[in-house]
Amino acid sequence: MPSYIAKRLLLMIPLIFGITLITFIVIHLAPGGPVEVQTEMSLKASAQARENLKKLYGLDKPLHVQYFEWITRFAKLDFGKSFVDGRKVIDKIVERIPITLTINVLSLLLIFIIAIPIGVLSATRQYSLFDKVSTVFVFIGFSTPTFWLALLLMILFGVNLGLLPISGIQSIDVSGMGPLERLADWVKHLILPVGISAFGGIAGLSRYSRSSMLEVIRQDYIRTARAKGLNESEVVFKHAFRNALMPIVTILGLSVPGLIGGGVIFETIFAIPGMGQLFYSSTMSRDYPTIMGILVIGAILTLVGNLIADVSYALVDPRIRVKSR
Amino acid sequence: MRLLKVIGKRFSRNRLSVIGAVTISCLIVIALFAPYISPYDPTAIDVHNVLSPPGKAHPFGTDELGRDVLSRVIWGSRVSLKVGFVAVGIAILIGIIIGAIAGFYGGKVDAVLMRFVDIMLAFPTFFLILAVIAILEPSIFTIMVVIGVTGWMDVARLVRAEFLTLKERDFVVAAKAMGASDLRLIFRHVLPNALSPVFVAATFGVAGAILIESGLSFLGLGVQPPNPSWGNILTAGKDNIEVAWWLSLYPGIAILITVLSYNLVGEGLRDALDPRLWDMEV
Numbered sequence: 001m002p003s004y005i006a007k008r009l010l011l012m013i014p015l016i017f018g019i020t021l022i023t024f025i026v027i028h029l030a031p032g033g034p035v036e037v038q039t040e041m042s043l044k045a046s047a048q049a050r051e052n053l054k055k056l057y058g059l060d061k062p063l064h065v066q067y068f069e070w071i072t073r074f075a076k077l078d079f080g081k082s083f084v085d086g087r088k089v090i091d092k093i094v095e096r097i098p099i100t101l102t103i104n105v106l107s108l109l110l111i112f113i114i115a116i117p118i119g120v121l122s123a124t125r126q127y128s129l130f131d132k133v134s135t136v137f138v139f140i141g142f143s144t145p146t147f148w149l150a151l152l153l154m155i156l157f158g159v160n161l162g163l164l165p166i167s168g169i170q171s172i173d174v175s176g177m178g179p180l181e182r183l184a185d186w187v188k189h190l191i192l193p194v195g196i197s198a199f200g201g202i203a204g205l206s207r208y209s210r211s212s213m214l215e216v217i218r219q220d221y222i223r224t225a226r227a228k229g230l231n232e233s234e235v236v237f238k239h240a241f242r243n244a245l246m247p248i249v250t251i252l253g254l255s256v257p258g259l260i261g262g263g264v265i266f267e268t269i270f271a272i273p274g275m276g277q278l279f280y281s282s283t284m285s286r287d288y289p290t291i292m293g294i295l296v297i298g299a300i301l302t303l304v305g306n307l308i309a310d311v312s313y314a315l316v317d318p319r320i321r322v323k324s325r
Numbered sequence: 326m327r328l329l330k331v332i333g334k335r336f337s338r339n340r341l342s343v344i345g346a347v348t349i350s351c352l353i354v355i356a357l358f359a360p361y362i363s364p365y366d367p368t369a370i371d372v373h374n375v376l377s378p379p380g381k382a383h384p385f386g387t388d389e390l391g392r393d394v395l396s397r398v399i400w401g402s403r404v405s406l407k408v409g410f411v412a413v414g415i416a417i418l419i420g421i422i423i424g425a426i427a428g429f430y431g432g433k434v435d436a437v438l439m440r441f442v443d444i445m446l447a448f449p450t451f452f453l454i455l456a457v458i459a460i461l462e463p464s465i466f467t468i469m470v471v472i473g474v475t476g477w478m479d480v481a482r483l484v485r486a487e488f489l490t491l492k493e494r495d496f497v498v499a500a501k502a503m504g505a506s507d508l509r510l511i512f513r514h515v516l517p518n519a520l521s522p523v524f525v526a527a528t529f530g531v532a533g534a535i536l537i538e539s540g541l542s543f544l545g546l547g548v549q550p551p552n553p554s555w556g557n558i559l560t561a562g563k564d565n566i567e568v569a570w571w572l573s574l575y576p577g578i579a580i581l582i583t584v585l586s587y588n589l590v591g592e593g594l595r596d597a598l599d600p601r602l603w604d605m606e607v
Contacts, residue, residue: 014440015440015443015444017446018441018444019447019448021446022445023456026453026456026457026460027456027460029460029461030371033550053366089463121407139585139588139589139592140581140585142532142582142584142588143532143536143581143585143588144581144584145536145539145541145577145580145584146579147540148539148559148573148576148580148581149577151559151562151563151566151573151577152573152574152577153564155566155570155573157567159566159567166566181417186423242470254408257446257447257448257449257450258449258450260449260452261449261450261451261452262451262542263454264451264455265451265540265544267542268544269563279452280455280544281456281458282459283455283456283458283546284459284545286459286460291456291459294452295448295452295453295456298448298449298452299444299447299448299449300447302446302447302448302449306447
């Protein structure tokens with residue numbers, strides 16, 4: 001097992017290299033480069049000032065030199081300073097990670113708790129009413145723009161019923177609350193964002209676990225289990241479900257980029273100070289160092305997600321471990 | 326074309342997919358004839374009728390500048406149609422080229438190209454799209470290109486997988502033995518047989534591209550006002566969330582119906598094109 005993980009880690013190195021290279025290229029597609037953005041607001045910026053800025057960011061050097069300088073600093077987790085407020089990019093990102101991670105972990109939990117039973121039930125009762133209803137739900141879930149759903153729920157729960165807050169992660173008067181009240185306040189703020197970010201995932205995963213379960217149920221060992229007289233629930237949960245679960249584990253890793261990326265829209269709608277919202281405000285103000293930092297970190301988080309998925313797949317399915325030796 | 330007939334017959338057996346196909350045809354007609362169908366000019370400002378709720382004169386109400394929401398939704402269908410087809414066209418073109426080269430030549434070429442696919446897949450797509458749009462000017466043209474350029478990876482993987490198995494088949498080996506050039510082998514012999522999963526992916530791709538476009542326009546990074554798109558009407562809906570629910574409701578329904586239709590057609594196509602399922606019919 002350790003050798004399997006080590007092999008997977010080694011494979012990540014060229015990928016990280018490629019990720020940084022693409023990020024670098026994307027940013028340098030900008031006409032005039034980053035300096036133009038900082039000076040375009042003030043017409044007074046003289047040619048001399050531009051040259052100084054260029055020197056400051058090392059933009060007067062050839063591109064490949066710039067790339068290697070950037071990647072060496074990046075290896076030390078130094079992404080430079082934000083154009084907007086001069087703070088270190090890494091600090092700005094790190095303070096945003098906990099809230100984004102919390103929302104993603106909570107919504108992943110919600111996705112698994114709701115989607116897997118739906119998928120298993122509709123597979124074991126293929127073509128039943130439940131299966132048909134859940135299939136319709138899945139297609140609607142796939143096709144609903146989450147930000148629209150967010151708007152509708154904000155109108156319903158926030159504006160019309162006044163039950164839930166529609167922005168931020170805590171009330172303004174939070175400092176005057178006791179710990180329990182504070183927790184309740186926090187939960188109230190998170191219900192809509194977590195529910196909405198889980199919505200699309202529930203549709204996807206229930207579909208996936210349904211087809212995974214359908215495949216397993218047709219196998220010979222299930223027929224054997226039935227033939228030797230096991231009752232149906234034992235067949236489903238002991239024999240079929242555990243085998244169907246294996247490919248589902250990989251979905252966990254594959255859903256990471258979608259969840260992180262999807263955060264841009266709903267964090268912006270709900271004014272949640274997470275990575276997505278930071279990324280949005282950075283793109284609006286063309287804060288290149290922050291954009292580059294988040295792009296790279298987002299991609300690396302995705303790789304880590306994939307790694308976790310592969311390793312847990314290998315843990316539950318011995319065939320993978322044996323094959324990789 | 327007996328094959329087409331079989332596929333058509335199999336497709337039409339799925340009622341939901343047929344409904345989806347009919348809906349898409351209607352949407353295309355609406356988009357094409359938008360100037361004749363829409364009751365008002367979608368950009369005509371009417372200061373006396375600001376944020377008026379749905380009624381006889383304006384079935385979907387008016388927005389914060391008094392523009393007719395129904396007309397804007399009708400014109401918005403043009404945007405989603407254009408973005409859907411052009412973005413997916415670009416994605417398919419890139420995906421086919423990269424997938425075909427990787428699958429046909431194999432070896433080191435394949436390894437390098439597939440690592441490139443892995444790298445592209447590692448970026449949260451929405452981040453990558455936003456970063457590029459932040460650099461270029463946001464416009465309908467930019468988003469079509471950017472959605473296409475960041476969305477070809479699945480097609481490349483599908484085409485590669487088809488090529489890997491097809492290139493070993495007798496008819497390809499025979500053509501090669503008769504001296505066919507690589508280009509002829511790829512385009513004449515292998516590619517036509519590798520296209521059915523691409524059609525399915527393209528249909529789902531249109532649905533995805535429309536969702537991304539609406540999200541970008543909603544964030545102000547897509548189609549710029551006063552030009553109407555479903556996403557930027559929803560921005561107005563968010564700005565007036567306390568007073569004008571109709572601005573949030575109708576454009577979203579339009580997106581939902583459109584995307585749902587493409588997804589249903591994609592599902593029907595997948596079943597109709599899957600030869601493994603053909604044996605089941607008697």
